[in-house]
Amino acid sequence: xxxxxxxxxxxxxTVAGVVKAVDGVSLSxxxxxxxxxxxxxxxxxxxxxxxxxxxxPSNARIVSGEIVLDGVDxxxxxxxxxxxxxxxxxxxxxxxxxNALNPVLRVGEQIAEVLVEKAGYxxxxxxxxxxxxxxxxxIDPSRTRDYPHEFxxxxxxxxxxxxxxxxxxxxxxxxxxxxxxxxxxxxxILDLLKRLRDELGISVLLITHDLSVIAEACDRTAxxxxxxxxxxxxxxxxxxxxxxxxxxxxxSAFPSITGERRSFxxxxxxxxxxxxxxxxxxxxxxxxxAFDKCSKEVPELKEVKGRLVACHLWG
Amino acid sequence: xxxxKDLRVxxxxxxxFWQSLxGVSRYVKAVDGVSFTxxxxxxxxxxxxxxxxxxxxxxxxxxxxxxxxxxxxxxxVNVLSLNKKELKEFRRKAQIIFQDPFESLDPxxxxxxxxxxxxxxxxxYGSADExxxxxxxxxEDVRLVPPExxxxxxxxxxxxxxxxxxxxxxALILRPKFIVADExxxxxxxxxxxxxxxxxxxxxxxxGLTYLFITHxxxxxxxxxxxxxxxxxxxxxxxxxxxxxxxxxxxxxxxxxxSHxxxxxxxxxxxxxxxxxxxxxxxxIDLPPGCRFYPRCxxxxxxxxxxxxxxxxxxxxxxxxxxxxx
Numbered sequence: 001x002x003x004x005x006x007x008x009x010x011x012x013x014t015v016a017g018v019v020k021a022v023d024g025v026s027l028s029x030x031x032x033x034x035x036x037x038x039x040x041x042x043x044x045x046x047x048x049x050x051x052x053x054x055x056x057p058s059n060a061r062i063v064s065g066e067i068v069l070d071g072v073d074x075x076x077x078x079x080x081x082x083x084x085x086x087x088x089x090x091x092x093x094x095x096x097x098x099n100a101l102n103p104v105l106r107v108g109e110q111i112a113e114v115l116v117e118k119a120g121y122x123x124x125x126x127x128x129x130x131x132x133x134x135x136x137x138x139i140d141p142s143r144t145r146d147y148p149h150e151f152x153x154x155x156x157x158x159x160x161x162x163x164x165x166x167x168x169x170x171x172x173x174x175x176x177x178x179x180x181x182x183x184x185x186x187x188x189i190l191d192l193l194k195r196l197r198d199e200l201g202i203s204v205l206l207i208t209h210d211l212s213v214i215a216e217a218c219d220r221t222a223x224x225x226x227x228x229x230x231x232x233x234x235x236x237x238x239x240x241x242x243x244x245x246x247x248x249x250x251x252s253a254f255p256s257i258t259g260e261r262r263s264f265x266x267x268x269x270x271x272x273x274x275x276x277x278x279x280x281x282x283x284x285x286x287x288x289x290a291f292d293k294c295s296k297e298v299p300e301l302k303e304v305k306g307r308l309v310a311c312h313l314w315g
Numbered sequence: 316x317x318x319x320k321d322l323r324v325x326x327x328x329x330x331x332f333w334q335s336l337x338g339v340s341r342y343v344k345a346v347d348g349v350s351f352t353x354x355x356x357x358x359x360x361x362x363x364x365x366x367x368x369x370x371x372x373x374x375x376x377x378x379x380x381x382x383x384x385x386x387x388x389x390x391x392v393n394v395l396s397l398n399k400k401e402l403k404e405f406r407r408k409a410q411i412i413f414q415d416p417f418e419s420l421d422p423x424x425x426x427x428x429x430x431x432x433x434x435x436x437x438x439x440y441g442s443a444d445e446x447x448x449x450x451x452x453x454x455e456d457v458r459l460v461p462p463e464x465x466x467x468x469x470x471x472x473x474x475x476x477x478x479x480x481x482x483x484x485x486a487l488i489l490r491p492k493f494i495v496a497d498e499x500x501x502x503x504x505x506x507x508x509x510x511x512x513x514x515x516x517x518x519x520x521x522x523g524l525t526y527l528f529i530t531h532x533x534x535x536x537x538x539x540x541x542x543x544x545x546x547x548x549x550x551x552x553x554x555x556x557x558x559x560x561x562x563x564x565x566x567x568x569x570x571x572x573x574s575h576x577x578x579x580x581x582x583x584x585x586x587x588x589x590x591x592x593x594x595x596x597x598x599x600i601d602l603p604p605g606c607r608f609y610p611r612c613x614x615x616x617x618x619x620x621x622x623x624x625x626x627x628x629x630x631x632x633x634x635x636x637x638x639x640x641x
Contacts, residue, residue, distance in 0.1 A: 040504035040505060040506060041504055152594075152595040153595065154595050182364040182365055182531070182595070182596065183364065183531070183533070183572060183575050183576055183577075184364075184571065184572065184575045184592060184595070185595055186575070186577065187575035187576075187577065187589060190577075209504065209505065210505075210577070211505070211579045212534070212576075212577035212578060212579040212584075213577055214579075215577065215578060215579045215580055215581045215584050216577045216578065216581075216584045235581045236581045236582060239579070239580055239581050239582075240582075249506065250505060250506065251579060252509075253505040253506055253508060253509045254505060254534075254579035255532075255534040255535050255537060255538040255579075256534055256537075256578055256579050256580060256583075257533055257534045257537060257561060257573060257576040257578060258578055258580075258583055258587065259578075259580065259583060261537065261538065261558075264509040264512070264513065264538070265509075266506075266509040266510045266513055267506035267509070267510075268510075270474045270476060270477070270507070271474070271504060271506070271507075286506075
């Protein structure tokens with residue numbers, strides 16, 4: 001087991017009240033697998049990523065829980081220990097990072113800088129490593145001295161991924177890595193992530209709102225709703241036979257270019273107000289299968305048919 | 316109902332001082348010779364990647380952007396030759412819904428004022444009561460009920476889905492016949508997306524509306540349209556009945572695109588074959604002559620250096636490719 005998150009709770013103190021962004025989440029990632037963390041806006045998926053990176057904003061509190069990465073207790077690391085942890089153990093591709101490259105620095109230079117500053121590479125070794133990384137992510141190494149504006153969108157995203165894997169981390173957290181990219185580029189970036197998993201044995205936690213991206217790239221999938229995981233299992237099983245009513249409804253909300261043209265099963269209502277969550281299961285006001293118990297007790301994440309489900313329908 | 320003929324929208328591109336001295340002018344040919352028709356009550360999906368010109372096409376049809384040349388025939392009149400007063404009349408019949416419900420609604424106006432604004436601008440009703448009833452009905456139409464609960468609120472008090480409903484109510488209050496929907500659900504969460512798409516379909520049936528549905532998402536187009544037009548770099552590559560285009564694309568670009576669309580089914584995703592294609596969509600400045608897709612096309616031949624025309628290769632199926640002929 002590479003990453004183990006146990007009963008994590010991260011709350012934000014806001015002027016309007018306490019937002020329980022992540023409220024009792026347990027999640028594990030094995031070596032060499034791509035795990036998808038899917039959910040709609042406000043479900044807590046990005047907070048999860050930031051907590052694992054120890055990059056939470058100042059109004060966030062870790063109320064309880066444990067994060068262990070390769071035997072290291074992440075939540076107890078000191079500031080100086082974090083310097084050896086980020087980039088080397090875990091790195092993150094932020095949403096929109098491809099547009100956050102420094103426009104006045106050569107792309108290669110920005111990656112070399114990481115190698116020099118975080119791992120003490122000398123300049124020459126850093127540049128040869130940059131060339132190696134370019135090859136690895138599928139950019140012509142002759143372009144290390146280009147500026148970001150000379151790169152296409154897909155190449156910039158490849159460069160950002162090259163930077164993330166520069167110091168051989170065990171885990172890369174990719175937050176919406178293909179959102180806003182065109183279809184063909186999207187498909188090539190997902191193929192790249194799969195190839196890096198196969199060739200380097202890297203693990204990826206892929207965060208996205210898009211279930212078709214999950215279906216394309218992830219070995220296992222966790223579905224989040226209102227700060228909790230509602231279902232977690234092998235991607236094929238989750239899509240084949242979703243056990244949680246929310247998973248089922250969410251999958252049916254994604255149209256497909258192939259196969260039968262199903263009709264949508266719209267989910268009624270709006271996502272919950274995170275400042276004022278409904279009691280019991282947060283999904284119960286929108287759930288077609290809700291019964292008494294659902295509005296009273298929060299369902300625990302339990303093993304059902306070889307995966308984890310948090311729903312009273314399953315006992 | 317609507318016929319677009321050889322529409323062009325060229326924007327002047329920045330040229331260097333030296334080039335301008337030499338009299339060189341460059342253009343971004345955002346839309347470069349686009350023709351299609353939409354039948355009454357039909358949904359035509361205009362699909363393309365970023366920079367394909369799909370949004371510019373939609374806006375040019377409504378003259379929210381002035382086209383460089385071409386014709387747009389709507390109920391027997393050429394929209395591009397309308398004077399200011401006639402244009403105002405046209406806009407009562409043809410409306411647009413934008414992508415971003417967070418930006419398209421004025422944050423300082425109440426929902427009532429936002430929805431009533433087109434009535435006021437067009438001086439539709441003489442009395443405040445009539446106006447109130449029309450706004451109430453428009454809000455009911457988009458299932459914001461009871462309407463009184465929403466009228467006095469401001470956009471920031473509503474969810475994303477509710478805001479897009481308000482935008483639709485405003486677009487529909489003048490009882491238009493034709494709607495350009497520009498990525499109407501792209502900014503919304505998946506669970507809300509299906510609600511809005513269903514609502515648009517219900518309204519289409521209820522009011523006999525005709526839609527030009529602009530989207531980057533082919534799978535979404537499959538579920539919402541009767542026919543699909545695929546754009547690439549300012550031109551239409553292929554038009555045809557939705558299921559036929561999706562299951563049997565004829566243009567190489569459509570083939571490539573469809574082979575890469577992510578599939579929300581892990582088993583199907585694994586088993587399909589992607590068609591490899593080099594590079595990414597280039598910028599629409601200084602396009603090479605010939606087929607726009609020629610430099611990247613896996614099937615390109617010498618003849619592709621000449622511009623292909625959009626012709627009907629099978630009944631109802633129009634393709635712009637030298638290699639696809641009836």
